[in-house]
Amino acid sequence: PKKKGFRWIRALWRLTYLSAIAGTGYTCYGIWEMRHPEEDQPAPDPSKKTLVVLGTGWGSVSLLKKLDTENYNVVVVSPRNYFLFTPLLPSCTVGTIEHRSIMEPIRNFLRHKKASVRYYEAEATKIDYDRRVVYINDESDIKGDVSATEVPFDMLVIGVGAENATFGIPGVREHGLFLKEVGDAQRIRNRIMDCCETATFKDQTPDEIQRLLHMVVVGGGPTGVEFAGELQDFFNSDLKKWIPDIREKFHVTLVEALPNVLPMFSKQLIEYTEKTFKEETISIRTKTMVKNVTEKYIEAESAGPDGKKQVEKIPYGLLVWATGNALRPLVSDFIKQIPAQKDSRRGLAVNEYLVVKGCENVWAVGDCAVANYAPTAQVASQEGAWLARMFNNMAKTNEIEAELSELSVKQEKAPSKDVRDAVFTDIKELQKRLRRVKQIGPFEYTHNGSLAYIGSEKAVADISWLSGNFASGGTLTYIFWKSAYINMCFSTRNRILVCIDWAKSKVFGRDVSRV
Ligand code: FAD
Ligand code: NAI
The missing domain is CATH 3.50.50.100 (FAD/NAD(P)-binding domain)
Structure with a gap:
């Protein structure tokens, strides 16, 4: 029995070894093909x-x-x-x-x-x-x-x-940053570093330091939540290490008009996200609607302790506006x-x-x-x-229909019954093919689930599975999130580059220089 066990291990080892070779070969071929x-x-x-x-x-x-x-x-x-x-x-x-x-x-x-x-x-x-x-x-x-x-x-x-929705709120386009395109991400990255460096400028006043280090995200949909999570990660793993002066004052706030963030996720995942944010010291201001934006503060309307509407000014250094589409x-x-x-x-x-x-x-x-x-x-x-x-x-339908009309002419002009029968069989065959090709039904969407990263190496997932729904949140979900997105990347090149970037930021930390 001992020998048998070894045989299994050897077979498993060989299988792993062969799959690794096949995988590498396939990837190399993919790269070669892409370049040629x-x-x-x-x-x-x-x-x-x-x-x-x-x-x-x-x-x-x-x-x-x-x-x-x-x-x-x-x-x-x-x-x-x-x-x-x-x-x-x-x-x-x-x-x-x-x-x-x-x-x-x-x-x-x-x-x-x-x-x-x-x-x-x-x-x-x-x-x-x-x-x-x-x-x-x-x-x-x-x-x-x-x-x-x-x-x-x-x-x-x-x-x-x-486009990015602003709902005509004054000042958003002038002072806020969006998150839709590559240029937006670059602008945000620079603005974060600019705020941190300006906050540590010689003789900066305490109020101004507090303002500059207040990072406000408006919109508690997945864009706002994912960005807030990434920003807090950046602070926890890198910024506070390399710029210790900002350690006590850097703060992220997420402002959302509705009673909760991530409205498209199930209730338990909303609660899980809110709890995780609390642990990470990200403030969530729900039922708070931003009405005006100036260069240094936003004006937000919410219900006061007496239930009456109140408008407060919230100073910010960075404002990211993620309130959906227009x-x-x-x-x-x-x-x-x-x-x-x-x-x-x-x-x-x-x-x-x-x-x-x-x-x-x-x-x-x-x-x-x-x-x-x-x-x-x-x-x-x-x-x-x-x-x-x-x-x-x-295109196939047009091709077959053209062929069919040619064949019916041929059938009419057929010199003998045998030829006519042969053409008739071809027509029948083509008609069958045509019916098959035309069998495309209307568009039907298949929902595979929703995934979002919420920071501190945690993600939430609402997965549609066997006509039911499976909700999960945490570190395992984060691993699932990573593998799902690597799998969905456009090309092998993208997959490899993203994996290298993840490894790079793990080993060396994120770059805190401003360009
Ligand atoms: P887009 O992908 O936005 O493409 C529009 C294209 O049209 C672009 O190439 C643009 O340059 C071009 N264009 C614009 N104007 C013109 C013009 N006048 N003439 C010609 N071309 C023009 N969805 C998910 O399902 N899962 C996610 O995890 C997810 N994460 C997201 C994260 C962020 C930060 C954002 C912003 C969105 C995310 N989404 C996600 C939503 C998803 O990106 C969009 O739903 C998707 O991009 C829509 O695809 P689209 O082809 O309609 O438009
Ligand atoms: P969204 O439309 O999902 O959320 C915008 C949020 O902003 C809403 O909750 C709204 O109540 C809030 N809001 C609007 N005006 C406000 C104001 N004045 N003050 C405060 N809050 C205000 O927009 P988002 O996140 O940009 O997403 C756009 C689309 O892209 C969605 O369909 C989303 O599902 C998709 N997406 C999906 C992701 C994922 O699956 N991981 C990630 C990012 C986007």
Whole structure:
């Protein structure tokens, strides 16, 4: 029996060893393949229908990933020539992860498509539905002789995402920082360090030190919570070590208008998050609505001890504004052009096939579309993938229908019964294929769950499992959070870079220099 046991151990060891070799080989091949795109990628074919895709975010890139580009003349327009893995963006604000690790150049990705895709780094400024054109502007610093033009389309996919909501509150755009793009994360990272260094300036007054070191986050949705958690981690593990003078005064406050943070999570996870924040000394101010923002303080309305409304001034050094999404001007302008969209307030109303209501051959995905789902990456990527499948099927359908009409002509002109029967069998076969291809049902979203990092190496997860819900929070969930996001990263390159960044910040700590 001893020998048998050893045999098992040896077999297990061999299996591990072989899987490690296979895994390494697979990763190396992935890297090699990524660096060597096909030399002879066919050029876009203008004789085919032109499919214009606006945006390079979750919705559009997920569509482009699965789209067979040989079927259409594909044109992509976006001011951002990369895809951004937003779930790890809060980690970039404090340097746990470097921003380039979660960016994937759109050029690299498009060079691997079967037929080439034209990409214009530009902002779509207007969609003219009657003329079927999109007006585009080059908004970058370097402009050529032509920096504004139009792109005609036969089919259009709008995936331009959303803007930051400010609800018209005065001072937010001037004094607050958002957290949506790479530039936002860089600005926050610099502002944190600037506040810390300015607070330790010679002869700084105690009130001013207190203000500068008060980090206020407005909005208790997942963006605000994840950022507050990351910031407190940065302070606990690095800032207080390297700048001991700020140790007693650095403070993070999260302000939320509703009675609790993370409203989309289950009650027990909300309580767990609030308890964790309390332990980490992050203050949560719920039922507090910010009404005005000035350079040095916010004005917030809440119920006083007597139940009456009170407005208080809360001084801050850093203000991060994370109160959700608003329409982009391109989308609100398009809504105005389409009578069927007159009641759309939160985005383009789409039907179950993601077609923009009141339009033909115009689809919308992600945060700019309203399809009764939350504006999340999960929804946007499923919508994009579904649309790609639909476009691929549409192309196949057209191909089969053309073949069918050719065959029916052949059948009519058949010289003998035998030939006619043979053609008839082919037609039957094709009709069967056509039915199969056409069998794509409406878009249906599958919710896999919600995940959020809450700081101090803890995360919360509401996972949909076997038609039930499984809620968990803590360090194990944090390990799950990490592995889930590594798995979801866009490319092998991103996965490796993110792992290196995690290891780097663990070994050396986060960088506290300001650039
Ligand atoms: P986006 O991904 O925002 O992409 C929009 C694209 O359109 C961009 O490429 C932009 O440059 C381009 N664009 C903008 N204007 C124009 C124009 N005028 N013309 C052409 N192109 C234009 N969701 C989750 O499910 N899980 C998470 O963990 C998660 N974490 C998040 C963390 C943060 C910090 C943030 C901000 C969001 C997070 N989300 C998460 C939400 C998720 O990122 C969005 O729901 C998702 O990005 C929406 O995808 P989209 O394609 O609609 O838009
Ligand atoms: P959100 O819309 O989820 O939350 C914004 C919060 O700000 C709300 O709770 C609202 O009550 C509050 N608020 C609004 N105005 C306010 C004011 N004046 N004063 C105080 N509080 C105010 O926005 P968020 O977090 O930016 O997320 C946007 C979308 O992205 C959501 O759909 C979210 O689910 C998704 N997301 C998902 C993540 C995840 O799954 N881990 C991470 C980040 C975003």
